[in-house]
Amino acid sequence: MSAWFLHHSYALTLALTRLVRTPFSSLLSIAVMGIALSLPAGGYMLLGNLQTFSGHISGAPQLSLFLALDASRDEAAQIGSRLKQHPQVASFQFVPKDSALQQLKQGNGLADVVGSLAQNPLPDAFVINAKSTVPEVLESLRAEMQKWPKAEHVQLDSAWARRLDALLSLGRVAVLMLAALLSFALVAVTFNTIRLQILTRRDEIEVSKLIGATNGFIRRPFLYFGAIQGVAGGIAAWLIIALGTYLINGALADLALLYAFDSRLHHLSSEDSMSLLLFSAGLGWLGAWLSVANHLWQIEPK
Amino acid sequence: MINFGNVSKRYPNSYDALKNITFTIETGEMVFVTGHSGAGKSTLLKLIAAIERPTSGSIIVNGQNVAALKGAAISILRRNLGLVFQDQKILFDRSVFDNVLLPLQISGFDPKTATGRVRAALDKVGLLDKEKARPITLSGGEQQRLCIARAVVNRPSILIADEPTGNLDTDYARDIMDMFRSFHQVGVTVLIATHDAELLGGAQQRILTLDHGKLAA
Incomplete structure (x- = not known):
């Protein structure tokens, strides 16, 4: 040793x-x-x-656009065509209020609660993916959409993240x-x-x-x-x-x-x-x- | 083997402990250093082990200038010296055996060899039957023998003892002195500081006498 x-x-x-x-x-x-x-x-x-x-x-540049509860199918379709033509929108998905309710029933174990509701409390919504990820651009996009007719609330999902x-x-x-x-x-x-x-x-x-x-x-x-x-x-x-x-x-x-x-x-x-x-x-x-x-x-x- | 060349030591309080000391001790010699208390005996021994440093002059031990040694080199020098201190410096928190073991642990001996060497050293000083005892239970003479065992366990070529018979009565003192003589007879260079004139009476060895820091002729 x-x-x-x-x-x-x-x-x-x-x-x-x-x-x-x-x-x-x-x-x-x-x-x-x-x-x-x-x-x-x-x-x-x-x-x-x-x-x-x-x-x-925080990575995804996603916005949610909720329509007013009294918005009709036509009005929703109008927003849809606006989105289709918008240069800043990469893709979007329409979520009708019925399927949103359906999703809620299945997903979260809240079927009983949802089932007991007299009417659907959910609005029609669009889930939008923007082309840009720059926070300022997304913010101005949000402000623009907010002014569209029957757009109740536009939310930048990544903002809080x-x-x-x-x-x-x-x-x-x-x-x-x-x-x-x-x-x-x-x-x-x-x-x-x-x-x-x-x-x-x-x-x-x-x-x-x-x-x-x-x-x-x-x-x-x-x-x-x-x-x-x-x-x-x-x-x-x-x-x-x-x-x-x-x-x-x-x-x-x-x-x-x-x-x-x-x-x-x-x-x-x-x-x-x-x-x-x-x-x-x-x-x-x-x-x-x-x-x-x-x-x-x-x-x-x- | 040990050579002092014009060595002076002045302490910080401007007290001159040693003044212009020159002498040589050959290998295998046995030398006594005597003198009144305060003559500089302890200082002289401490200079050899680099416990104190000279103010001027050169001190050659085993071919090395001790005055210029630093750090680890001082440690190596001290491992080749057997030191018996005036105040003994026994460690009372451990057994007799462990006290003697310490120098071997420092040198890095493996436990088996070390145990053998410790027993041999204790046997030489007649303490083998007390290896498990606490030092506090030993008599004055036995404590001094413990110190000698610790000093020789490394098998040093030079043995240096400062007042090894200081507090002992005559019979014990003679015992201790005989022990040093037996080490001298097997070829160890021995240097002993003592003020005890009686011990020197029958001695044929060389005597260095210090007087107020100077070597008397």
């Missing part, structure tokens, strides 16, 4: 022993790290879910800032944990230095400790998020039944989970390194 391997296994064993010998303070530190990490990581997870949700919608997108990028910035601040806090937590360890092991460090230990030898067990604690904190954060998604999904399941859309939250992907663990290990390592470097510098012979 090489000296390198022996040194590292020695340091790892020492770090694990120290972690296990102080179970209460280790658990507390890990919990603090887990909670602190779960905030930005959980935020990231939520953003990712919203992102996929809005991504399905775009607004959501804008909000999401704002959210990403917020999550990044939160991550940066809490990372700093985590480094500080590890720094202090290691500083306390160093203080209780002052004699050992001094003697080791005097009988020929390199700085690397002194540093290694503390670095392992920091990294292990970091990974444990990352795992704690992952579990907190897992618990959160589980609880939220339980509540969302009811909504999903009502509205028939897939509303399940997805946990972090395996790549993101790995990144989370690596990142938290790195933070622990960094905190430990700073702490030991600071101490070793203080005891260096001048």
